[in-house]
Amino acid sequence: MVTRSEVTTETGPDAQAIPLQERESFQFRCHQGVSCYLTCCHKLELRLYPYDIICLKNKLSCSSTEFLERYTRLGAGVHPYFPAVMLNMVVSEEAPCPFLRESGCSVYTDRPSACRTYPLERGVEKEGVGAKLKSHYSVVHHSYCKGHDEENSYTVRQWKREQRLDSFNLMNDLWAEVDAFFAGDPWQGEGHAGPRQQLAFMVCYNLDAFRAYCIENKLTSRYRMDRDQRRRIERDDAELLKFGFNWLLHVLGNKRTLTPR
Ligand code: SF4
Numbered sequence: 001m002v003t004r005s006e007v008t009t010e011t012g013p014d015a016q017a018i019p020l021q022e023r024e025s026f027q028f029r030c031h032q033g034v035s036c037y038l039t040c041c042h043k044l045e046l047r048l049y050p051y052d053i054i055c056l057k058n059k060l061s062c063s064s065t066e067f068l069e070r071y072t073r074l075g076a077g078v079h080p081y082f083p084a085v086m087l088n089m090v091v092s093e094e095a096p097c098p099f100l101r102e103s104g105c106s107v108y109t110d111r112p113s114a115c116r117t118y119p120l121e122r123g124v125e126k127e128g129v130g131a132k133l134k135s136h137y138s139v140v141h142h143s144y145c146k147g148h149d150e151e152n153s154y155t156v157r158q159w160k161r162e163q164r165l166d167s168f169n170l171m172n173d174l175w176a177e178v179d180a181f182f183a184g185d186p187w188q189g190e191g192h193a194g195p196r197q198q199l200a201f202m203v204c205y206n207l208d209a210f211r212a213y214c215i216e217n218k219l220t221s222r223y224r225m226d227r228d229q230r231r232r233i234e235r236d237d238a239e240l241l242k243f244g245f246n247w248l249l250h251v252l253g254n255k256r257t258l259t260p261r
């Protein structure tokens, strides 16, 4: 089983990860001519982050509820207090990713963070409460990946730009803050199936259901924000997710991420 990861580091047993600074370079190119082309899109343990799900369900023109039901399963999170959402591989001997076609990745422009970051892995850490998240990168060498034998080289910074990683990293960092809060077991003894965790799961992973919940409960009108911000939240999934993260930190952790009216 191959593991692609981001935010957390799970390189897998057959891989070697070498830490890299932003200005350091690595040799790599993935293209249709490599002998391993698309072999890496099989038998994956691929964790999806909240922003990945938004991008994929919009690319596939389906709701987040449909996306979760059709393509995912629950998996172990990075701590015991909140589950991860894993992409299901197709059930067959080769177990390809459900988005893999003969011509390549059918969701390429909206592929998940881990796929667009590869062959790099990104980890984040925080030095103490209130400190800013710090990210670090490693380049991962899997024995099957021949992209490292190609002559092209990139710095980490160039790779981030080329793969358009900034918006994914930004959203994943916000998610990392929320998940770090969940790691403190804020469920007040309710456990996994309790209403608080169900609510948090909806906000983080089932954004269309959260949008309906916001409308039904007039949620945004309960907090101070200007009209433009309210409009952005109403129209833009990423803005709604940011609001949802702040709302969870506020209602579950009593944090001052939102100001009640
Ligand atoms: S989403 Fe695309 S790049 Fe990622 S594993 Fe699936 S087919 Fe491969």
Ligand code: SF4
Binding pocket: 029, 030, 031, 034, 036, 037, 038, 039, 040, 041, 118, 144, 145, 146, 147, 148
């Ligand atoms: S070069 Fe690496 S990333 Fe590209 S197809 Fe081959 S195994 Fe996958």
